[in-house]
Amino acid sequence: MAITLDRNKLAQLLLQEEQLFHKNHPKSYELYQRARKSLHGGVPMLWMVRWAGSFPVFVKEARGAHLTDVDGNSYIDFCLGDTGAMTGHAPEATIKAVAEQMQRGATLMLPYEDVVWVGEELQRRFGLPYWQFALTATDANRFVLRMARMITKRPKILVFNYCYHGSVDEAFITLDEEGTPISRPNNMGPAVNPLETTKVIEFNDIAALETVLSARDVAAVLAEPVMTNIGIIHPDPGFHDVLREMTRKYGTYLIMDETHTICAGPGGYTALHGLEPDFLTLGKPLAGGVPAAVYGFTEEVSKAFADKVVMNDADVGGIGGTLAGNALSIAAMKATLENVLTEEFYVKAINLQNRFTAGVEEVIKEFELPWIVKSLGNRSEYWFSSKPPKNGGEAHAAIDPELDRYLHLCALNRGILMTPFHNMALICPETTEADVDHHTSIFREAIRPLFG
Numbered sequence: 001m002a003i004t005l006d007r008n009k010l011a012q013l014l015l016q017e018e019q020l021f022h023k024n025h026p027k028s029y030e031l032y033q034r035a036r037k038s039l040h041g042g043v044p045m046l047w048m049v050r051w052a053g054s055f056p057v058f059v060k061e062a063r064g065a066h067l068t069d070v071d072g073n074s075y076i077d078f079c080l081g082d083t084g085a086m087t088g089h090a091p092e093a094t095i096k097a098v099a100e101q102m103q104r105g106a107t108l109m110l111p112y113e114d115v116v117w118v119g120e121e122l123q124r125r126f127g128l129p130y131w132q133f134a135l136t137a138t139d140a141n142r143f144v145l146r147m148a149r150m151i152t153k154r155p156k157i158l159v160f161n162y163c164y165h166g167s168v169d170e171a172f173i174t175l176d177e178e179g180t181p182i183s184r185p186n187n188m189g190p191a192v193n194p195l196e197t198t199k200v201i202e203f204n205d206i207a208a209l210e211t212v213l214s215a216r217d218v219a220a221v222l223a224e225p226v227m228t229n230i231g232i233i234h235p236d237p238g239f240h241d242v243l244r245e246m247t248r249k250y251g252t253y254l255i256m257d258e259t260h261t262i263c264a265g266p267g268g269y270t271a272l273h274g275l276e277p278d279f280l281t282l283g284k285p286l287a288g289g290v291p292a293a294v295y296g297f298t299e300e301v302s303k304a305f306a307d308k309v310v311m312n313d314a315d316v317g318g319i320g321g322t323l324a325g326n327a328l329s330i331a332a333m334k335a336t337l338e339n340v341l342t343e344e345f346y347v348k349a350i351n352l353q354n355r356f357t358a359g360v361e362e363v364i365k366e367f368e369l370p371w372i373v374k375s376l377g378n379r380s381e382y383w384f385s386s387k388p389p390k391n392g393g394e395a396h397a398a399i400d401p402e403l404d405r406y407l408h409l410c411a412l413n414r415g416i417l418m419t420p421f422h423n424m425a426l427i428c429p430e431t432t433e434a435d436v437d438h439h440t441s442i443f444r445e446a447i448r449p450l451f452g
């Protein structure tokens with residue numbers, strides 16, 4: 001029997017949850033009202049209005065996998081700063097390193113010895129020989145795109161439909177329902193129409209890949225090895241082999257953005273599957289929550305880039321930043337790589353992710369819902385469709401914002417934070433089996449009145 005979603009019931013349940021949220025967060029509400037007088041939208045950054053409540057929860061403190069808000073509510077955090085805090089909040093080793101470094105100078109436009117250890121560790125983990133630093137994954141992506149265009153002298157970038165790589169201008173392009181590239185809906189004030197800079201195809205579409213690359217005007221493919229920003233979309237078997245083969249054949253660089261897929265293992269999906277990108281970018285959890293990002297590249301890229309850089313103008317060429325490679329970020333990165341994002345962490349976190357996924361699958365089965373759960377490393381996501389999407393277009397079509405909002409708010413009202421942009425859960429070092437099981441029971445509790 002096909003399960004149908006009663007939209008009236010959903011709207012009614014959502015209203016009840018909104019009222020409950022309001023009732024349980026009076027201090028957050030008060031702070032929000034005050035914040036609205038000095039902060040645009042009452043938040044320091046636009047996306048914070050995307051949480052399911054009608055105003056954001058103001059945090060008192062966060063430690064490990066948990067946080068408490070100003071009203072005294074406590075939460076198990078599966079959002080973890082949308083991967084920025086995949087290390088758990090306030091990891092001890094990182095705090096110590098940051099506190100010590102702060103006393104020895106935070107930003108100097110000169111290196112300390114620690115940065116060499118970090119470079120060597122990145123080399124060891126990801127297999128690329130040369131590294132540079134930035135403050136955000138967005139910047140790391142921007143910089144490697146510049147390098148790729150500079151070296152190849154080609155104007156275009158290729159991305160996959162519904163990708164997200166940070167606020168990188170070139171990547172705000174999608175395919176419409178007829179498969180025609182368009183500027184991504186609600187792209188805010190683009191400097192240049194992305195149709196002029198970028199080509200876009202569906203993930204896993206090998207025929208389109210060859211057609212696009214064979215024009216030999218694409219400097220680089222910018223890709224996540226597994227798409228994570230429109231749900232989790234795995235590559236078809238053999239897709240990465242073909243992607244690498246074709247990019248080499250047509251003289252296009254291959255950039256792997258591991259900012260989210262670092263959830264797959266200590267060397268990301270790249271090391272786990274022996275991929276051979278020309279560039280690799282990574283940010284978010286790398287420094288335990290302190291802003292830091294890196295980009296690595298091959299010997300060939302390093303030489304070609306060095307040949308083209310005019311050193312006297314290196315500081316005004318569009319790559320780099322005053323605070324990039326600052327001592328505080330480096331100290332945090334060293335401590336985090338050495339003590340937090342370890343092999344042991346991944347083993348434990350991936351086991352717990354399996355438990356999380358099994359719990360959600362059990363509830364889906366119990367209520368005979370046409371939904372699935374997809375996972376990668378310590379990341380798990382439920383999805384309102386009975387088969388895994390093969391590409392961004394299919395994934396986008398399965399989004400149900402109303403249902404998302406209801407499930408998020410139910411969870412939030414019962415002490416569980418899920419990433420506000422999708423139904424994604426991440427596991428950090430301090431997440432426990434009890435935390436995971438609590439999510440399963442809350443998920444069941446949210447589903448029952450809707451489908452029971």
Ligand SMILES: Cc1ncc(COP(=O)(O)O)c(C=O)c1O
Pocket residue numbers: 136137138139141164165166167224229257258259260283284
């Ligand atoms: C794959 C990927 N790359 C890059 C970024 C940009 O990260 P940031 O916003 O920290 O610059 C994101 C952000 O979500 C991302 O998901």
